[in-house]
Amino acid sequence: MFRFRRWKKRAEPQVNVTPLVDVILQLVIFFIVTTTFVSVETGARVNLPSANFSRIEEAKTITVTLTKGNTLYLNGSLTDWTELPRLFVVELRKNPDAVVVIEADREVLHGRVVKLMDLLRRAGVERMAIATQPGEEK
Numbered sequence: 001m002f003r004f005r006r007w008k009k010r011a012e013p014q015v016n017v018t019p020l021v022d023v024i025l026q027l028v029i030f031f032i033v034t035t036t037f038v039s040v041e042t043g044a045r046v047n048l049p050s051a052n053f054s055r056i057e058e059a060k061t062i063t064v065t066l067t068k069g070n071t072l073y074l075n076g077s078l079t080d081w082t083e084l085p086r087l088f089v090v091e092l093r094k095n096p097d098a099v100v101v102i103e104a105d106r107e108v109l110h111g112r113v114v115k116l117m118d119l120l121r122r123a124g125v126e127r128m129a130i131a132t133q134p135g136e137e138k
Helices: 018-036 084-094 110-122
Strands: 061-066 072-074 077-079 099-104 128-130
Touching (some): 072 084, 084 110, 110 128
Parallel strands (some): 099 128
Antiparallel strands (some): 061 072, 072 077
């Protein structure tokens, strides 16, 4: 007589996701750690003049950047020469004791910086400073 074999049920194949989760967690940790080391710079890059007696004041500051191409930035945001006095009135209402730091590229003509300082003075700025980078000791 015929004998029929009984087919055994095979176990369903399963995907082990544990290594996948481990890799994903390591990638997340890697990206979190590396993003803490990235410095974000806003505004324009300028080549500041050097000075031996420059110091940093611990006060609230408003930064005005003047690039080599005579482009103005206020706290890292592009602005126009005509809009600057109005924006400064608003900024000075927020921080009346703030010091305005002028970051002018060393290639900018002296007359442009004086024009900027005059414009700021007319807008009501009383405390100004010119940003420099530390000079080389000789």
